Amino acid sequence: MQNWRRMFSMVAPQRRVLYPAWRLTRRAFHRAPTVFAVGKDVFSWRPPSDLTLRQDAEVVRKTAYFDEVKKDLRDKNAFRHAIGSFLARDNVRRAGHVEFIYAALKRVQAFGVHKDLETYKDIMNIFPKGRFVAHNMWQVEFMHYPRHQECGLDVLCEMEKHGVVPDFEMYHIVLNIFGERSIVMRKLKRMNYWFPKFRNANPYPIPFFLPNDPTEKARLALERMCPDVRKEVTVFQTEDISEALDKTWIASLICPDQRKLISEHVSDKPLYVDGEYSVHLREEFLKYFILRDEPQELLDSGPTPAPEPYYELDCRPDWDLFFKVENPKEYAPLPTLHEQEDGNILAICITGTSSQDSLRSWLSCLARTNPRIAQVPIHFRIRSIQMDTEIITEEQAARENEASGFISTKKYDDVLIH
Numbered sequence: 001m002q003n004w005r006r007m008f009s010m011v012a013p014q015r016r017v018l019y020p021a022w023r024l025t026r027r028a029f030h031r032a033p034t035v036f037a038v039g040k041d042v043f044s045w046r047p048p049s050d051l052t053l054r055q056d057a058e059v060v061r062k063t064a065y066f067d068e069v070k071k072d073l074r075d076k077n078a079f080r081h082a083i084g085s086f087l088a089r090d091n092v093r094r095a096g097h098v099e100f101i102y103a104a105l106k107r108v109q110a111f112g113v114h115k116d117l118e119t120y121k122d123i124m125n126i127f128p129k130g131r132f133v134a135h136n137m138w139q140v141e142f143m144h145y146p147r148h149q150e151c152g153l154d155v156l157c158e159m160e161k162h163g164v165v166p167d168f169e170m171y172h173i174v175l176n177i178f179g180e181r182s183i184v185m186r187k188l189k190r191m192n193y194w195f196p197k198f199r200n201a202n203p204y205p206i207p208f209f210l211p212n213d214p215t216e217k218a219r220l221a222l223e224r225m226c227p228d229v230r231k232e233v234t235v236f237q238t239e240d241i242s243e244a245l246d247k248t249w250i251a252s253l254i255c256p257d258q259r260k261l262i263s264e265h266v267s268d269k270p271l272y273v274d275g276e277y278s279v280h281l282r283e284e285f286l287k288y289f290i291l292r293d294e295p296q297e298l299l300d301s302g303p304t305p306a307p308e309p310y311y312e313l314d315c316r317p318d319w320d321l322f323f324k325v326e327n328p329k330e331y332a333p334l335p336t337l338h339e340q341e342d343g344n345i346l347a348i349c350i351t352g353t354s355s356q357d358s359l360r361s362w363l364s365c366l367a368r369t370n371p372r373i374a375q376v377p378i379h380f381r382i383r384s385i386q387m388d389t390e391i392i393t394e395e396q397a398a399r400e401n402e403a404s405g406f407i408s409t410k411k412y413d414d415v416l417i418h
Helices: 002-009 015-030 050-062 076-091 098-107 117-124 136-143 148-161 169-178 183-199 212-223 256-263 312-317 356-369 370-373 394-404 407-415
Strands: 034-036 043-045 232-237 248-253 271-281 285-291 345-350 377-381
Touching: 002 169, 002 285, 050 098, 076 098, 076 117, 098 117, 098 148, 117 148, 117 169, 148 169, 148 183, 148 271, 169 183, 212 232, 212 248, 212 271, 212 285, 212 345, 248 356, 256 345, 256 370, 356 370, 356 377
Parallel strands: 271 377
Antiparallel strands: 034 043, 232 248, 248 345, 271 285, 285 345
8 A cells, every 4th residue: 555655656746636637538538429339330329428518508608708799890809808808707717718718719700810810829828827737747648638638729720720820929828828748739839840831832822811802802813813924904993884784893814815816816706705613712702704715626637657666666777867858847836825625715804793794894895905806796605603502590400410319509508507
């Protein structure tokens, strides 16, 4: 018995520190949503425990700090005010801070602060300082305070999701909360190493914060789509066109080679306006249209001769090369970047409404500098993009959860928090 006491006395700060870590580790294993059934080939689903329901219910209650703010007033200052309201209630123990942090992570996009590093620092500062620091190797190996470290990992994963790179101040915040030898610190160090490399790896970078003006977003999208260095992007306003019905803006891209292709186009062959196509600028989704002509027929060079064996080509002398007179040949010019197999791309545009009337206004603007467009018949081949996202109502989600055996989140409020 004395040997056991001597062994535990060597571990600081004694048994009362090891017991919560062991207990929380068991809790983390019991929270697993699936367990493997022995003797079966499939995973059997197990309903969430009462502890999981109480924790999720507390997260739902903590979202009231953010939901009470009106939608038109949700900004960075309102988000920091909600954090200050929680800290003012209990700034010493900070009971329920894990649930509040999860509730804050759910509302970062609603307040428009999901790309702000200072906001994530405020969220990380909600953790009490010094309480979760491991003091010995046993606490390090058994993941001291696992639920709180998992919460810290979720904060860093949210930063990783939105491309936010931590700085030296965030390093000191994590150091004061979880210590040097924690999985949160290991995650932070990996982010500091890899994120600057990935962020600057794109040879055609996009601004991290996109401009609010939609015409500037359209200009960025058009410049990225066209590799020609001589491209010209012009923004028109349909208010300057008398016959325009839609009062909107039009961003048009055209190059000198495209102007030449338009001027050489035969008047009896039509042009086509194809679209709509999609392009993404980070989280922004834009639609663009293309003015093109019919595909050109490829030149037929005849059947390809069968290759001769290597030893015959190497050993047989070709005396015709010494006595044959070469006749001048006519070579076809190299195609430009805009001449493709499915047709020549003559111009690209993005409009504010993506309507057919705005496209007619676009053609009228192009005809000012390219008179050939007004002499050629133009056909519209417009199709709408079907989005992959599907809007599911709360009632439909509740019916699907009940059919699959899951418990609806509305039942969480009925569970008492002890």
